[in-house]
Each structure stands twice: as structure tokens, then as C-alpha cells.
Amino acid sequence: MTQYQPIAAAAAATEWWRGAVIYQIYPRSFADSNGDGIGDLPGITARLDHVASLGVDAIWLSPFFTSPMKDFGYDIADYCDVDPIFGTLTDFDRLLDRAHALGLKVIIDQVYSHTSDRHAWFQESRSSRGNAKADWYVWADPKPDGSPPSNWQSVFHGPSWTWDGRRGQYYLHNFLPSQPDLNIHNPDVQEAILDTARFWLDRGVDGFRLDAINFSMHDPSLRDNPPVAPGAGPRRRPFDYQHHYYNQSHPDIPTFLARIRRLLDSHGGRFTVAEVGGEQADREMKLFTEGFDRLNSAYGFNFLYADALSPELVRHTIDLWPGAPGEGWPSWAFSNHDAPRHVSRWAAPAERKACAALSMLLLMALRGNVFLYQGEELGLPQADVPFELLQDPEAIANWPNTHGRDGARTPIPWAADAPHAGFSPARPWLPVDPEHVPLAVDRQEEDPDSTLNLTRRLVALRRREEALRCGIIRPLDLAAPLLAFERGDGPDRLLCLFNLGRAPADWRLPEGWTVIEAVGGEATGGSVPPLAGLIARRSA
Structure with a gap:
């Protein structure tokens, strides 16, 4: 029988993040302050009172860094600046100050597995085989027949190798071809990454979410991934046809994570959470957080792509984290910017409000940290985005087998009777779904039985009850x-x-x-x- 262990009371009292409720903000779709149809940092600052009213402990900001936006900010061209569509570093500082004044910690995304191909590091790396950054990315010669160095497939498209004529080599990209993989095996790359972390820590951020961190190191011998047996699962993309043993999940990743942890510990009271998905996620979540020298927590996908909410799913997830000595601390989410909203996955249209209430109660009762995705407090369903308005490269590339991520990324409805539900006076970058308009914040504020007011009540319950926040x-x-x-x-x-x-x-x-x-x-x-x-x- 699984034994569930209590955590030390002293640790629970001093670690603000343990059991915290963290609200995810996807900046493009939160609030537009300048009327260009795209959300921005001043828009977030102006709406932070709403977030604080939920009673949450922290916000997590998806990327707002300089980027060509091929993957909407997860392709970073400058780790230490703000993209002009979102504002300026001064705007970020104002957001940080306002959040702290409201008692909200601020966690930002850090993407260490890859950059944009527009990043200065990659521009230098690709220029020759002998430059100072020649080994900062993963380059490899072709096979004798000119084909890619291995059979690895990318998440979004086909092969995860793209030919570069300047170097006469292939470069690795686990995601888009415009997102070349950093060579984190290189100590100089690790130092550069840690320098970018210092930049934001010195600015006052309270922690990092490490995006796709299990993709950060590859097998240097470039062994082929083995195929998945036919019938073992759905095959919507070439990526689904193989086990991803060698393009990711290298055993040296925890050593790199320990360096990140030491840096954050040197700044006191900071928090790290890893995004860990894929077939090895349960093992890697525990590996990346075990002991006291790795990450504080890991962000699991157990619920994010589940087609149904069942007792078996919840019990299995609970059993993975019994609280054994040296075990890390989990984080859970039911929805986020990459996954279809859970009320649409788990309930028929007539059941969605009831499902939103039940799932909110369950989420607040789970052991671990809780991540709420913007709009979840409103019970928003997945939006319907027609093909001609899609922005997501994954959706466009794999249509109609996957509808992609755009339906979870549409703008927040703030005011039901305002143009575009109060998100922006201009046409938004993604359309506001008509089904979202009656669920707007202003409508729910006035309804004591709304999902919004229930969320406030349940978050307050979790904060009030130590057993829910930190108990076994x-x-x-x-x-x-x-x-x-x-x-x-x-x-x-x-x-x-x-x-x-x-x-x-x-x-x-x-x-x-x-x-x-x-x-x-x-x-x-x-x-x-x-x-x-x-x-x-x-x-x-």
C-alpha cells in the first residue's frame, strides 16, 4: 500500500510557493492597452486587480521577449529584452512593481532548449564551422547519402533536422525549423543561459517556469529513436511514430538543473518549476525535482490532454507523488495555452458550468501547486477558430487531425457589451468566440453564483486551510x-x-x-x- 508522508512544517512555513495557486497569463490575449489587437504588458498591469481579487499567490507570464513570433514568443531572439508588441523593459518593471504591491509574486517563462534562428548566437554559429559560437547549437554532418544525421522527428512538422548551406551541415530543431536547439552540453552555453537568468533575477522576478526543459539535451552520438509499435496510440504527426529516447531526456539534464537551482537559491526565496511532457514525463518530473539541489517543482501533463476526468486518472496521479523522503513537489493544471480547455474536453455544452465548478473544487483540493489558466476562472470553453483565422503553426501544419492551440488562446472577455468583449477596440489577433461573451468578467462580477465568484471562494478556502495547501x-x-x-x-x-x-x-x-x-x-x-x-x- 502506498504510504503518504507529511512534509516538514518548517519547510512549508518558509516556502511561499509550496501549495501556491499560480495564475497563468498569456500576454497576447490578456488585455490590449494600445489598440493594436494584441495584448501587452501595460494591459496586464491595468488588469492585475482582477487577478489579485482571485486570491492567487502568483502570476506566470508566458514569453514577452524579443521574437519574430513564429511560435508566438517561444522562439526568442533576445532573452534580455521585451518585444515591442508587448512594450518595453520599463513597462515590465512597472508590471512587476504593481504585482508586488498587490501581493503577487511574478514568475516568467525561460526557454532554454532552443532560440529563434534570428538570435545573434545562432546567426554567428551558422556563419562558419570555426567561429566562437560554432558549437553553441547542435550541428551534424549528413549521412553518406546526404540524408539527415538521425531519424528524429520534430514536434510540429517532419524531420527535426534542417540543412544549412553556409556550414554544409544540418542543425537540430525539436520544434519549428526556426527554433534551432541550443547545445546545452557546451559549458559556455550554460554560462550564457545562467547570465540571462541573472538578468531577470536582478530585476526582481520571483521565479522561472522552464519551458520544454526535457528537450534541453540530446544524445551526442545521434542514435536513431526506435519506432512505436503499431496501434500503441494515435498517430497524428510524424513525431508520434517513435519513442523519443535520444533527441531529448539526456541523463546530464539534472546536473544542469542543479546549477540553475544554486543560482536561484543565491537570490533567496525564488521558485523554479519545470514543464515536463512526453512519454517519460512521470519519471522525469520526479528526477528533475528530487532532493534539495534540483528544481522546486515540475508541471505535469497528466490532466492537460486527458479526454475525460475519471477517478482512475486522479488516483493514478495521486499515487505518483506519495511524499517519499527526498521526493520533489508536483504542480498541476487542467488547462493552459497549449491544451484544449478542460471544460470542453470533459463535459457536454449543457454540463460545462457544473464541470467548471466541480473541476475547480478538485483542483483546489489536490496536493501540489495549482496553476489556473486565464479564463479558467470564467469557465471558458475551447473557442472555435475557423481554419482561415488560425495562427498556430502546429494547427496549420496538421489540420484537420489536430485543431492546435489557438482555441485556448483567444482573448479574455472583459466586458460583454464592448467591442471584442472589451479586450481591444481593434480586431484582435484571434477572434473572440461568441460563446465567451456571456461569460465576460463584468457579467460574472454581478452574479453571486458565477464561476468567477466560486473561484474566489475556493481559492480562499485553499489559502485558509493548511491541509489543502500543504497536507498529505x-x-x-x-x-x-x-x-x-x-x-x-x-x-x-x-x-x-x-x-x-x-x-x-x-x-x-x-x-x-x-x-x-x-x-x-x-x-x-x-x-x-x-x-x-x-x-x-x-x-x-
Whole structure:
């Protein structure tokens, strides 16, 4: 039987991030201050009161750095400056100051696995085989027949190698051809990366989310990846046809992460969370966070691409992190800028508000850090973006097998009766879905039963209850569709119960417990309503 261990009370008290609720902001789609149809840093600053009103601990900003925007900021051309479409470094400083004044920590994305092909480092690297940065990226000669050095496939397109005539070699890109992979095996590259981290730490940021960090080191011998057996899973892209053992996940990655951790520890109270996806994610999340010299947390994909929310999924995820000595600390999200919004994955249209309430209660009850994606507090469904308006290179390249990420990235609706729902006076870079307009912030502010006001209540509950924020989690044995677990130890422990089904389920609150929060209706008469949940405390 899995044993669930408590964390040290002293550690929980001094680590602001442990159990925190972190709100993700995708800057292009949050708020437009200058009327060009694209969200920006001053727009975020102007709307931070809304974020603070949720009661969250921190914000995470997706990339706002100088970029040609081939992958909307995840292709960085200058790590230490702000792209003009988002504003200036002065605008960032004002945002940081305002967030701190509101009691919000600020976490920013850092992309260390690759840069844009417009980055000065790559421009120098590709110029010859003998320049000072010749080995800063992953270059390799062709096979004798001129074909790429290995069979590796990129996430977005076909082969992850592109020929460069200037050097007469191929360069590696795990994502777009315009996103060449850095050679993090090179100590000089590691030093340059750490210098960019120092730039932002000295500016006052409170932590980093490390994007695609398991892609940051490759197998230098360039061994071919083995194929996935037919029928082992869906094959929507060439990437899905192989096991990704050698283009990523190199065993030296934790040593690099330890260097990052030492740097952040030297600045005191900073936080690191890794984005870790893929078939080895469960192992790598734990590897990258184990002990006290690696990252603070890892951001799991267990829920982000799940087609359904089931007790089995939640129990399996809980069991992965029992709190063993030396184990790291997980972070969870149900939606983000890369995944379809969860209320559309997990519920039919008529059930979406109930699903939003139930999933918010569940998310706030999980052990680990909680990431809320902008619009999740409104219960936004996945937007419908027609093909001719798509911006996402993944969606365009793989249409119609995948609809890509644009449907999760459409603008936030602030005011139902304003042009473009108050996001911008100009036509936004992605359209506002008409289904989002009735869910606008101003409409939900006035409705005490809205998803927005429920979110505020549930975030406050998590902040108030130490058992939810930092306590152990202990699954209880109930038959599906019921899910139950206890949080915390001793007399202050809480009972969390969820009916994930579409029909009432037999269950009665045990004697000696009092409900302190419920969604979806009361559990009375020996049954729990469908899509309902509760949290109860032992009576005094």
C-alpha cells in the first residue's frame, strides 16, 4: 500500500510557493492597452486587480521577449529584452512593481532548449564551422547519402533536422525549423543561459517556469529513436511514430538543473518549476525535482490532454507523488495555452458550468501547486477558430487531425457589451468566440453564483486551510464514479468527495463530519448529485 508522508512544517512555513495557486497569463490575449489587437504588458498591469481579487499567490507570464513570433514568443531572439508588441523593459518593471504591491509574486517563462534562428548566437554559429559560437547549437554532418544525421522527428512538422548551406551541415530543431536547439552540453552555453537568468533575477522576478526543459539535451552520438509499435496510440504527426529516447531526456539534464537551482537559491526565496511532457514525463518530473539541489517543482501533463476526468486518472496521479523522503513537489493544471480547455474536453455544452465548478473544487483540493489558466476562472470553453483565422503553426501544419492551440488562446472577455468583449477596440489577433461573451468578467462580477465568484471562494478556502495547501493526501477506496481522498493529518484533516458521473451516486457523509464547502448540490438522502463535490471537516 502506498504510504503518504507529511512534509516538514518548517519547510512549508518558509516556502511561499509550496501549495501556491499560480495564475497563468498569456500576454497576447490578456488585455490590449494600445489598440493594436494584441495584448501587452501595460494591459496586464491595468488588469492585475482582477487577478489579485482571485486570491492567487502568483502570476506566470508566458514569453514577452524579443521574437519574430513564429511560435508566438517561444522562439526568442533576445532573452534580455521585451518585444515591442508587448512594450518595453520599463513597462515590465512597472508590471512587476504593481504585482508586488498587490501581493503577487511574478514568475516568467525561460526557454532554454532552443532560440529563434534570428538570435545573434545562432546567426554567428551558422556563419562558419570555426567561429566562437560554432558549437553553441547542435550541428551534424549528413549521412553518406546526404540524408539527415538521425531519424528524429520534430514536434510540429517532419524531420527535426534542417540543412544549412553556409556550414554544409544540418542543425537540430525539436520544434519549428526556426527554433534551432541550443547545445546545452557546451559549458559556455550554460554560462550564457545562467547570465540571462541573472538578468531577470536582478530585476526582481520571483521565479522561472522552464519551458520544454526535457528537450534541453540530446544524445551526442545521434542514435536513431526506435519506432512505436503499431496501434500503441494515435498517430497524428510524424513525431508520434517513435519513442523519443535520444533527441531529448539526456541523463546530464539534472546536473544542469542543479546549477540553475544554486543560482536561484543565491537570490533567496525564488521558485523554479519545470514543464515536463512526453512519454517519460512521470519519471522525469520526479528526477528533475528530487532532493534539495534540483528544481522546486515540475508541471505535469497528466490532466492537460486527458479526454475525460475519471477517478482512475486522479488516483493514478495521486499515487505518483506519495511524499517519499527526498521526493520533489508536483504542480498541476487542467488547462493552459497549449491544451484544449478542460471544460470542453470533459463535459457536454449543457454540463460545462457544473464541470467548471466541480473541476475547480478538485483542483483546489489536490496536493501540489495549482496553476489556473486565464479564463479558467470564467469557465471558458475551447473557442472555435475557423481554419482561415488560425495562427498556430502546429494547427496549420496538421489540420484537420489536430485543431492546435489557438482555441485556448483567444482573448479574455472583459466586458460583454464592448467591442471584442472589451479586450481591444481593434480586431484582435484571434477572434473572440461568441460563446465567451456571456461569460465576460463584468457579467460574472454581478452574479453571486458565477464561476468567477466560486473561484474566489475556493481559492480562499485553499489559502485558509493548511491541509489543502500543504497536507498529505490519502486516497479512499470508493467505486467509480465516486472519487474521495483525505487531506492533512490528525484532527484537522479534511474529507474531499466528488461524483464525476452523470447520475446520482450512493454515498452518505460519515458521522462526525461537517461539510464546509460544496458544489453541484447537497449530498442528502444517501446520495451525491451528478457532477457534485464537497469538502468536510471532522466535527469538534
